[in-house]
Every structure is written in structure tokens, then in C-alpha cells.
Amino acid sequence: MLYIIEDMINGILMGSIYGLTAMGLTIIFGVLKVINFAHGSLLMVGLYATYWAITLTGIHPYLALFMVIPAMFVFGYYLQDIVIKPIFIAEKNVREPITVIIVTTGIWYILDNLTLLLFGPQYRSIPDNPLQGQMFEIGTMFVSAPKFYGFLTAIVTACAIHWFMQKTIMGRAIRATSMDREAASLMGINQYRIYNVAFGIGAATAGIAAVTLIPFNNIFPTVGVLFDIKGFIIVVLGGLGSISGALIGGIIVGLIESVGPQFMTATWTEAIVYGLFLLVLFVKPSGLFGQKHDW
Amino acid sequence: MNHQHINKIMLAGVLVIAFALPLVVRSATYLHILVLLFFYAYLTTSWNIVGGFAGVLPLGHAAFVGIGAYTSTILSLQYGISPWLGMLVGGVLATIVGVIISLPTLKMRGAYFALATIAFAEGIRVMVENIDYIGPLKLNGPRGLQIPPLQTGLEHFMFASKEPYYYIILIMLLAVMLMTYLISRAKLGYYLMAGGEEPEAAMALGVNVARAKLIAMAISSFLTALAGTFYAQFSLYIHPKSIISLDMSFEIAFIALIGGRGSIFGPILGALLLRPVGDFCRIYFGDTLPGLHLVIFGLVLIFVMLYQPRGIQEPISRAYQALLNRLAPTPSPRTVKLGEIRS
Amino acid sequence: MTMLHVEKMTKQFGGLRAIDSLDLTIKKGQILGLIGPNGAGKSTAFNCIAGSFGPTSGEITFEGKRINGHKPWNLCKMGLARTFQIVKPFASKNVLYNVTVASFVTTNSRKVAEEKALAVLESLNFANKKDILAGNLTIADRKRLEIAKALATEPKLLLLDEVMAGLRPNEVDEMVDILKTLRDRGVTIFVIEHIMRAIMALSDRVVVIQFGKKIAEGTPQEIANNEAVIKAYLGEDYVAARN
Numbered sequence: 111m112l113y114i115i116e117d118m119i120n121g122i123l124m125g126s127i128y129g130l131t132a133m134g135l136t137i138i139f140g141v142l143k144v145i146n147f148a149h150g151s152l153l154m155v156g157l158y159a160t161y162w163a164i165t166l167t168g169i170h171p172y173l174a175l176f177m178v179i180p181a182m183f184v185f186g187y188y189l190q191d192i193v194i195k196p197i198f199i200a201e202k203n204v205r206e207p208i209t210v211i212i213v214t215t216g217i218w219y220i221l222d223n224l225t226l227l228l229f230g231p232q233y234r235s236i237p238d239n240p241l242q243g244q245m246f247e248i249g250t251m252f253v254s255a256p257k258f259y260g261f262l263t264a265i266v267t268a269c270a271i272h273w274f275m276q277k278t279i280m281g282r283a284i285r286a287t288s289m290d291r292e293a294a295s296l297m298g299i300n301q302y303r304i305y306n307v308a309f310g311i312g313a314a315t316a317g318i319a320a321v322t323l324i325p326f327n328n329i330f331p332t333v334g335v336l337f338d339i340k341g342f343i344i345v346v347l348g349g350l351g352s353i354s355g356a357l358i359g360g361i362i363v364g365l366i367e368s369v370g371p372q373f374m375t376a377t378w379t380e381a382i383v384y385g386l387f388l389l390v391l392f393v394k395p396s397g398l399f400g401q402k403h404d405w
Numbered sequence: 406m407n408h409q410h411i412n413k414i415m416l417a418g419v420l421v422i423a424f425a426l427p428l429v430v431r432s433a434t435y436l437h438i439l440v441l442l443f444f445y446a447y448l449t450t451s452w453n454i455v456g457g458f459a460g461v462l463p464l465g466h467a468a469f470v471g472i473g474a475y476t477s478t479i480l481s482l483q484y485g486i487s488p489w490l491g492m493l494v495g496g497v498l499a500t501i502v503g504v505i506i507s508l509p510t511l512k513m514r515g516a517y518f519a520l521a522t523i524a525f526a527e528g529i530r531v532m533v534e535n536i537d538y539i540g541p542l543k544l545n546g547p548r549g550l551q552i553p554p555l556q557t558g559l560e561h562f563m564f565a566s567k568e569p570y571y572y573i574i575l576i577m578l579l580a581v582m583l584m585t586y587l588i589s590r591a592k593l594g595y596y597l598m599a600g601g602e603e604p605e606a607a608m609a610l611g612v613n614v615a616r617a618k619l620i621a622m623a624i625s626s627f628l629t630a631l632a633g634t635f636y637a638q639f640s641l642y643i644h645p646k647s648i649i650s651l652d653m654s655f656e657i658a659f660i661a662l663i664g665g666r667g668s669i670f671g672p673i674l675g676a677l678l679l680r681p682v683g684d685f686c687r688i689y690f691g692d693t694l695p696g697l698h699l700v701i702f703g704l705v706l707i708f709v710m711l712y713q714p715r716g717i718q719e720p721i722s723r724a725y726q727a728l729l730n731r732l733a734p735t736p737s738p739r740t741v742k743l744g745e746i747r748s
Numbered sequence: 749m750t751m752l753h754v755e756k757m758t759k760q761f762g763g764l765r766a767i768d769s770l771d772l773t774i775k776k777g778q779i780l781g782l783i784g785p786n787g788a789g790k791s792t793a794f795n796c797i798a799g800s801f802g803p804t805s806g807e808i809t810f811e812g813k814r815i816n817g818h819k820p821w822n823l824c825k826m827g828l829a830r831t832f833q834i835v836k837p838f839a840s841k842n843v844l845y846n847v848t849v850a851s852f853v854t855t856n857s858r859k860v861a862e863e864k865a866l867a868v869l870e871s872l873n874f875a876n877k878k879d880i881l882a883g884n885l886t887i888a889d890r891k892r893l894e895i896a897k898a899l900a901t902e903p904k905l906l907l908l909d910e911v912m913a914g915l916r917p918n919e920v921d922e923m924v925d926i927l928k929t930l931r932d933r934g935v936t937i938f939v940i941e942h943i944m945r946a947i948m949a950l951s952d953r954v955v956v957i958q959f960g961k962k963i964a965e966g967t968p969q970e971i972a973n974n975e976a977v978i979k980a981y982l983g984e985d986y987v988a989a990r991n
Binding site: 144145193196197200208209211212213215216217218219220222223224226227231331335339342343346375377378380381384385387388391392395 | 462509510513515516517519520521523524525527528531532534535651655659662694695696697699700702703704706707710711714
């Protein structure tokens with residue numbers, strides 16, 4: 111019985127980190143109304159960026175946040191500005207901008223394979239990992255320390271983004287654009303700049319997630335693929351555009367992954383996650399907390 | 406000498422070259438590359454029926470390839486049934502699966518539909534990877550199935566050299582292209598186009614859009630599965646990661662998109678462009694610059710989407726039209742795109 | 749004989765009652781006009797009848813058969829065709845292709861469908877533009893294409909949603925003539941229109957709705973002099989000033 115509680119706790123912790131990885135995806139969707147298929151690759155870029163930041167400067171992983179967050183923000187901002195914006199402009203009147211999906215898929219392929227080209231396929235992990243294998247002991251249960259810090263980071267990030275959206279002018283502009291882009295631009299808000307900022311925030315969030323993952327996750331060029339697909343599942347579960355939904359969706363997935371193997375093989379739990387995903391798509395595509403879109 | 410004549414001559418010429426190629430190209434490696442090129446051209450043309458004509462974006466078609474491959478292989482390994490028959494059974498099975506998948510998903514919006522197809526394909530792959538036996542049928546999980554080349558001959562769908570495979574896939578490709586052409590000129594083609602472009606208007610004009618898309622998906626999944634059997638018989642080894650892979654699903658979609666979804670020659674042009682590039686990169690840069698071909702794919706994809714969203718078939722058919730006009734100048738009232746319906 | 753009979757039709761969107769207990773009848777061979785101020789519920793009524801969505805309550809019968817909530821494509825096959833206020837051509841295809849799509853309701857052969865489509869275009873004096881891409885047409889031609897498409901389905905009842913909007917006066921007159929010819933050929937027509945000269949010239953009878961309710965019905969002459977109608981369009985002050 112105790113194993114199950116231990117599993118559940120670790121599942122919740124890991125799940126919150128999943129939620130953190132998916133948070134950027136849900137923000138980008140909420141504002142741009144586009145599912146960014148390259149999100150896993152953004153996470154991968156974040157991981158490599160953090161890896162190099164730590165390896166070259168030797169600082170503590172969490173301190174790398176100060177370097178990674180701005181770097182990823184800039185990366186996301188200009189990725190949207192240079193590559194995706196032209197498609198947006200071209201497809202302004204199309205009801206379903208499918209081409210953007212295709213383009214983000216292209217970006218995914220380019221980023222993943224460029225990384226493979228530049229850095230090789232080998233698995234990496236940070237040297238001198240200060241958080242390596244650290245555990246908290248609660249009675250007879252062991253809880254992973256880096257995952258716990260990740261959990262805290264996820265909560266803090268979610269709150270910070272929420273605060274940003276509610277209390278700052280830029281945040282309000284972003285929310286206005288996500289509700290009605292035409293009305294917002296009539297109010298003097300440059301919608302394309304908002305998209306850039308939103309994409310930057312999404313990328314920066316992926317960077318934060320990368321920092322939390324780095325103490326215990328390996329780094330290799332296609333590491334993003336799994337998080338990409340899981341990210342879609344999480345945001346659909348929790349509701350596209352909802353940050354708390356992303357956290358909760360992540361926790362659900364985390365729980366299934368950690369508790370499931372008690373009752374079946376690990377790969378069957380993967381099938382269950384897909385099954386749940388399809389169920390949500392059919393029954394309530396707007397997810398648990400999403401808004402009812404004109405879908 | 407008018408346009409029609411020239412088109413017929415060109416078509417005849419291309420066919421002659423295609424059929425005569427193995428007489429000139431003797432290297433097994435190059436034949437192998439050609440076979441795979443036609444294989445992908447076939448897959449993308451089949452994908453085009455639902456991804457191009459119906460206007461949706463299925464990103465999980467490799468699942469049907471896998472269903473076709475596994476069905477015929479299991480039937481021939483365990484029960485001695487001819488792969489040709491197994492091919493048909495696989496096709497029917499894939500159609501059933503395709504229809505089941507489509508019923509709930511076709512009414513979803515573009516991105517959700519794409520995600521659902523990915524989820525289905527990955528779900529099927531995960532299941533096949535985990536299952537060793539379904540009742541008496543041996544799937545062998547992640548290790549996959551090997552096909553021992555015991556007997557050769559047409560009835561066993563097994564040949565010692567590459568040439569017969571070349572001709573089989575070529576014929577399959579031509580058949581599928583003909584089918585696509587016929588569909589585009591028939592009621593189904595018109596209905597698919599209308600439903601894809603303006604569903605509300607189409608419905609008011611008597612088009613049951615959902616049913617048309619379903620039919621398109623059924624046809625597409627059937628045809629795709631046939632290629633799965635071909636692949637199994639050609640490469641003699643199938644396992645989930647190779648034959649039900651997301652990479653294959655995406656490559657099929659990319660080629661069709663770059664070539665020009667919704668047109669008849671688009672997918673083939675895309676395959677003709679991208680497969681050789683991919684093979685070239687794999688052969689010469691595989692060690693030094695791994696993954697280069699995928700970077701190129703991605704760049705070409707983005708480039709095409711930005712500047713030629715209808716695919717490379719558009720500038721190519723324009724150039725072809727210009728050539729036709731030079732050779733046989735006629736006062737053409739309008740330009741006809743290659744593969745477009747002529748009224 | 750009655751082509752369309754709508755009885756006590758109500759359509760509610762959440763708390764908003766867009767149509768309130770609407771009754772109307774169209775006889776075969778008639779042209780019925782539906783007018784009313786903006787937001788009165790005219791297009792909603794059309795959408796209910798034409799199957800875009802079903803009414804919340806009430807009965808809609810077409811040629812004696814109940815058609816509440818029937819799918820648009822089935823209604824089209826039964827002989828009920830409609831146009832859209834915001835025209836929806838298949839922009840990437842030419843005019844002939846657009847109309848051929850509609851002709852397939854009556855046949856499975858492409859050859860026959862194309863011939864029928866051509867015939868429809870010719871009857872509307874539109875055949876000279878058959879090869880032009882629908883996306884390149886002028887607004888007047890797009891409206892004509894919209895009617896051509898609806899006609900190609902060989903309808904018994906044609907629902908026209910503001911086909912004159914955006915047309916110049918001489919184009920409006922042309923359109924009125926086309927519709928009158930249609931009626932002479934036996935098509936029953938149900939029109940929504942804002943342009944008074946068209947409705948008055950065209951309709952045998954007119955129904956006026958405001959806030960989802962019918963406020964008047966009669967011949968064009970009767971309607972023009974009806975006080976409730978004038979009040980609805982021009983306001984109480986005008987009526988008071990007039991009297």
C-alpha cells in the first residue's frame with residue numbers, strides 16, 4: 111500500500127513537471143490559436159542550452175535559469191517573428207490555418223536534426239550534478255529531491271505567469287488578443303508583436319521546464335519527441351489555453367505513468383495514456399478547463 | 406499537333422522510360438532506391454485521396470502500412486496463405502480500422518484531427534510492440550517478423566532479384582494514379598473538393614461531406630495497406646518501429662504537401678524530388694552529417710509552404726504549359742493546370 | 749397546393765429567443781418575401797428551415813412532410829435549395845465546376861452533370877463566364893453563381909438570402925427579372941431582402957418580422973401602408989409625426 115502512495119507522490123511531482131513542459135504549449139495555443147508541433151523541440155533546445163550553460167560555467171542547475179530564460183525567450187520571439195509570422199499573414203482569412211501546423215512540424219524536424227548534426231546522437235548528462243540521486247526520506251518512503259524542486263518550480267512558474275497575465279499591461283494585451291485579435295488590434299495592440307511575445311514566453315517556459323528536467327533526464331537530439339506528444343495529450347486533457355489545466359493534465363499523466371506499472375507493464379500504461387487522450391478528444395475536446403472554442 | 410497530342414506523347418514516353426529503366430539500370434543499389442521511390446510515390450498518392458482531396462491532414466498513415474504488412478506476413482508465415490491474398494485481407498482490415506478511426510475524428514477541426522491520427526497511429530504501434538500473440542497469431546512484439554525467402558515465384562510474391570519488385574510497384578503506382586484521376590473526375594471527387602473548400606455551401610448543395618470524407622479515408626487506407634504487404638515481401642523483415650513509425654507517416658505527408666496535395670501529379674513530383682535527396686544524403690553524408698536529409702526536408706517544407714502553398718506542382722505545371730504553348734501554339738482561353746479537371 | 753408550412757416555430761439560443769412562434773405558408777408557384785429590420789431573425793428563420801440547425805419548437809412541413817432538423821443535404825435532395833447571405837463559392841475552381849458540383853444531386857454521371865450545369869448557366873446568361881475562377885468574379889457575378897448553384901439542384905423551393913445585397917440598381921433589376929423567370933418556370937421562391945424596390949416588385953406576398961415575431965403579412969401594397977411596419981423600420985416618432 112505504501113508503495114502506491116510513494117508512487118502517487120512521485121507521480122504527482124513528475125506530473126507537475128510534465129505540466130510545466132506543456133505550459134508553453136498551452137500559452138502559445140491560447141494566444142495564437144495554433145498547436146505548435148515544434149514544442150518538444152523547443153524543450154530540447156532548452157535542455158541543450160541549459161546543458162551548455164552549466165558545462166561551460168559550472169554553476170548550479172537552478173542558477174542557470176537566469177541565463178536560459180532570457181535566451182529561450184529571445185529564441186522563441188524571433189522564431190515566431192521570422193518563420194511563422196509570414197504564414198499567419200498569408201493565412202489571415204483562412205478559418206483553419208493548417209499551414210502553420212505544417213510549418214511548425216517542419217521546424218520540429220529542422221531543430222531536431224540540426225541538433226543531431228551539430229552535437230551528435232550521444233546521450234549527455236550534466237557533469238558534477240549536485241542534485242544527482244538526492245532523495246527525501248518521509249518515513250519509509252523515498253521522494254526524489256530534484257522532482258520535488260521541479261514541482262515547486264512548476265507551481266511558482268504557473269503563479270508567476272498568472273500574475274503576469276492579470277496584473278501587467280503586456281499581460282492584459284495578451285489576453286485581449288487571445289480573446290479577439292481584431293478588436294485588440296483596433297485598440298492599438300500590435301497583434302503580431304503580441305504573438306512574438308507569447309511565443310517567447312512559451313519558449314521561456316520550456317526553458318524553465320528544461321532546467322527542472324536536467325538533473326535527472328538525459329539529453330539527446332530527439333528527447334523532445336516524447337514530451338511533444340505527451341504535451342499535446344496534457345493540454346488537450348487540461349484544456350487548451352488553460353495554465354492550471356496544463357498542470358492538472360500533467361499530474362494526471364504523471365499519476366497514470368507512476369501508478370500504472372503496479373498493475374500492468376510500463377508500455378501498456380503508454381497505451382492507456384493514448385486511450386485517455388482519444389477519449390477526451392471524442393467526448394470533451396475542450397478538455398477539463400478549456401474554453402468552449404468555435405471548434 | 407495540339408496540346409492533347411503532345412500530352413499523350415509525353416505520357417507514352419514517360420511510361421516507356423519507366424518500364425525500360427531496369428534494362429539500363431543494372432545496379433542493385435540503384436534499383437533498390439528506385440523501388441523505394443515508387444513505394445513512397447504510391448503511398449503519397451494514396452494519402453492524397455484523403456489528405457489532398459478531402460482536405461484533412463492525416464498524420465498517422467503508417468499505421469495502415471503496418472496493418473497491411475503484418476496481416477499478410479502472419480497469414481503467410483503461420484498459415485501458408487499466399488501473400489497476394491493476404492494483401493487483400495490486409496487491405497480490408499485497414500479499411501475497417503480506417504473507418505472506425507474516421508467516424509469520430511472526421512468532424513474535428515484540422516489540428517485536432519491531425520493529433521487524433523497521430524494518437525491512433527502511436528497507440529497502434531505501442532500495442533503491436535507489446536503484444537507477442539493475439540490468440541494464435543504471432544506478432545512477436547518489438548522484435549518483429551522475419552520472412553524467410555524459401556520459395557520464389559510470382560505466386561509466392563518472392564523474387565531473387567529486384568527487377569520483379571520494380572515492375573510490381575510500378576504497376577501499383579500507375580494503378581493508383583489512374584484511380585486518383587478517375588476519382589477526381591467523378592462525383593466523389595467533386596464532392597470531396599467542395600466539402601473540403603466550403604463545407605457549409607457543399608452541404609446545402611446536397612453533399613454529405615462527412616460521408617464523402619469517410620469514403621475517401623476507406624479507399625486511402627485500403628490502398629495504403631496494399632503497399633505494406635509489398636514492403637514486407639520486399640524487405641523481408643518488419644518491426645513496429647520501422648513500419649508503424651511516426652517518421653514514415655510524416656514523410657508521406659511532407660512529400661505530398663511539398664509536391665502539392667490535391668493534385669494528381671503533385672505527390673509523385675514530391676517523391677521524385679525528395680526521395681533522391683534523402684537517399685543521396687543518407688549514402689554520402691550518413692556518417693558525417695546524420696539527419697541532414699531531414700533538415701533539408703524541413704527547410705524545403707517551410708519554404709514551399711511560405712511561397713508555394715499549393716506545392717511545387719504549381720510552378721512545374723506552369724512551366725510545362727509554357728512549353729506546350731511554345732511547341733503547339735493555340736489560342737488557349739485559360740491555363741489548365743496539370744492534373745486539373747478539364748471541363 | 750402548399751409548398752412550405754411553418755407553424756409556431758420558435759428558436760431559442762440560450763436565453764435569447766431569436767424566433768418567436770412564427771407562422772407562415774408558401775403556396776406552390778408563389779414568391780414570398782421576408783423582410784424586417786436588422787437582427788429581426790430572418791436569416792435564423794432560413795437556417796432553421798434549411799437545416800443548418802433545428803428549431804427549438806414548432807413544426808416545419810415541406811410538401812406535407814415534416815422536415816424539422818433534417819440535414820441540409822437531405823433537404824436539398826428533397827427539392828429545397830438555399831443560397832447564403834455571405835456567398836460561398838468554391839473559389840479555387842471555375843464557374844462551371846462550381847455549378848457541376850450542384851448538378852450531381854440529380855445524376856451520377858459527370859458528363860450529364862456538366863451538361864446540366866451548362867444549361868443552367870445559359871439560362872442565366874452566364875455561360876460566357878464558365879471558365880473563370882470563382883474567386884476572380886465580381887460580387888454581382890458571385891451572387892449569380894450562388895443562384896446558379898442552387899438552381900442546378902433542380903429545386904422545388906428556393907430560399908434566397910439577400911441575393912441583392914451589394915448590387916447596383918440596374919443589377920438589382922436584372923436579378924428581379926431572373927427570379928421572375930424562375931417563378932414562371934415553376935420554382936417556388938422564398939426571399940429575404942432589404943432592398944425595397946426588389947421585394948415590392950418581386951413578391952406575391954410579404955411577411956414582416958421584428959424581434960423574431962411576425963408583425964404583418966399581406967401584399968406588397970398592404971405592407972407598405974401598414975403602420976406597424978412603418979413603425980418598425982422608421983420608428984415611432986416618424987409615425988407620430990406623420991399622423
